[in-house]
Amino acid sequence: MARFGESDDLKGAEFVGVNLRGARFVESDLSGVVMRGIDLQAADIDAPWVTEVGGSLKVNGVEVAGYVEEELNRRFPGRAARRAQDPDGLRAAWAAVERTWAAALDRVAAMPEGTVDVSVDGEWSFAQTLRHLVHATDLWLGRAVLDQPLHPLGLSYGATSAGDEPAYSEVLEARVGRVAMVRDFLATVTPAELDTPRKNPHGPHPETTRSCLRVILEEHWEHYRFATRDLDTIAAGSK
Numbered sequence: 001m002a003r004f005g006e007s008d009d010l011k012g013a014e015f016v017g018v019n020l021r022g023a024r025f026v027e028s029d030l031s032g033v034v035m036r037g038i039d040l041q042a043a044d045i046d047a048p049w050v051t052e053v054g055g056s057l058k059v060n061g062v063e064v065a066g067y068v069e070e071e072l073n074r075r076f077p078g079r080a081a082r083r084a085q086d087p088d089g090l091r092a093a094w095a096a097v098e099r100t101w102a103a104a105l106d107r108v109a110a111m112p113e114g115t116v117d118v119s120v121d122g123e124w125s126f127a128q129t130l131r132h133l134v135h136a137t138d139l140w141l142g143r144a145v146l147d148q149p150l151h152p153l154g155l156s157y158g159a160t161s162a163g164d165e166p167a168y169s170e171v172l173e174a175r176v177g178r179v180a181m182v183r184d185f186l187a188t189v190t191p192a193e194l195d196t197p198r199k200n201p202h203g204p205h206p207e208t209t210r211s212c213l214r215v216i217l218e219e220h221w222e223h224y225r226f227a228t229r230d231l232d233t234i235a236a237g238s239k
Contacts, residue, residue, distance in 0.1 A: 026122075027158070030047075048222050050065050050068065051065055051068055051069040051072065053083075055069075072225070076100070076221060076224070076225065077096070077100075078093070078096025078097065078099070078100060079096075079221045081093035081096055081217075082214060082217035082218055082221055083214060083217075084214075084217075085194075085210065086191060086194070087186065087189050087190065087191060087194065090186055090189070090194075090210075090213055090214075090217075091186045091187070093217055094182055094183060094186055094217070097217060097220045097221070097224075098179060098183070100220075100224055101179075101220065101224060104224060104227060104228060104231075105172075107231065108126050108231060111231070111234070111235065115231070115234055116168050117165060117168075118230075118234055120230040120233050120234065123226065123230060124155070124226075126227055126230070126231065127165065127168050127171050128155055128165075129223050129226065129227045130171050130172070130174075130175045131153055131154055131155035131166075131171055131174070132154070132155045132156070132157070132219075132223065133175065133178070133219060133220060133223060134151050134153060134154045134155075134171075134174045134175055134178050135150065135151070135154030135155055135156050135157075136157075136215070136216060136219040137178040137179075137181065137182060137216055137219075138150045138151055138154050138178065139201045140201065140212040140213070140215045140216050140219075141181065141182060141185060141212060141213065141216060142178075142181065143201060144198045144199060144200075144201055144207065144212050145185070145198055145209055145212055146181075146185070151174050151177075151178070153166055153170060153171060153174045154174075182213075182216060186213070189209070193209055194208065194209050194210040194213075195208055195209070195210065196208060196209045198211075198212055
């Protein structure tokens with residue numbers, strides 16, 4: 001199978017009569033791609049950013065981004081609150097995240113031993129997903145707002161573990177601590193604090209405390225979707 005990586009610049013390329021059946025695109029920039037007269041039967045597209053405000057995806061001339069957003073909010077109660085603006089709204093949004101992830105933790109605890117370390121299609125395992133959420137919380141609240149160090153068990157975006165995986169009990173302990181950190185911060189945050197400028201951990205674009213918190217909410221909902229999708233796959237395979 002041919003494989004293209006970051007060193008292969010296919011920007012502006014034209015594919016005519018090419019057989020891409022079964023091809024897989026991972027962490028690739030397909031923005032602005034134009035496809036005409038193509039066969040997309042059984043295609044599976046996962047593009048988290050298409051449902052952002054102003055996101056766009058057209059299928060046969062029909063703008064579908066809004067439909068996707070509405071359906072995701074229907075499937076995941078509480079998700080729509082992730083763009084809350086004021087302290088009360090953000091507190092309610094985080095409470096919904098806590099309830100949702102608590103149910104996911106209960107679910108995986110009832111599954112066969114070792115489920116938390118199973119990777120589906122090369123994606124992060126459940127335990128690794130929790131480690132990434134630890135990192136995301138550290139990055140966007142611990143570092144950007146509270147000026148605290150990163151937890152050593154955190155897993156950054158695109159990273160894979162080197163060596164042995166930590167015990168799941170250690171991951172849960174780190175996770176519980178970061179959940180409490182967000183909850184405690186939101187308990188006393190004021191509207192003025194939400195407007196306070198913060199340094200973007202990933203670049204020059206300005207952030208505020210509010211936008212940092214909303215990134216954390218977004219991370220939790222997207223990775224909940226990924227995690228439960230993979231748990232469904234694992235459960236179906238064990239039947």
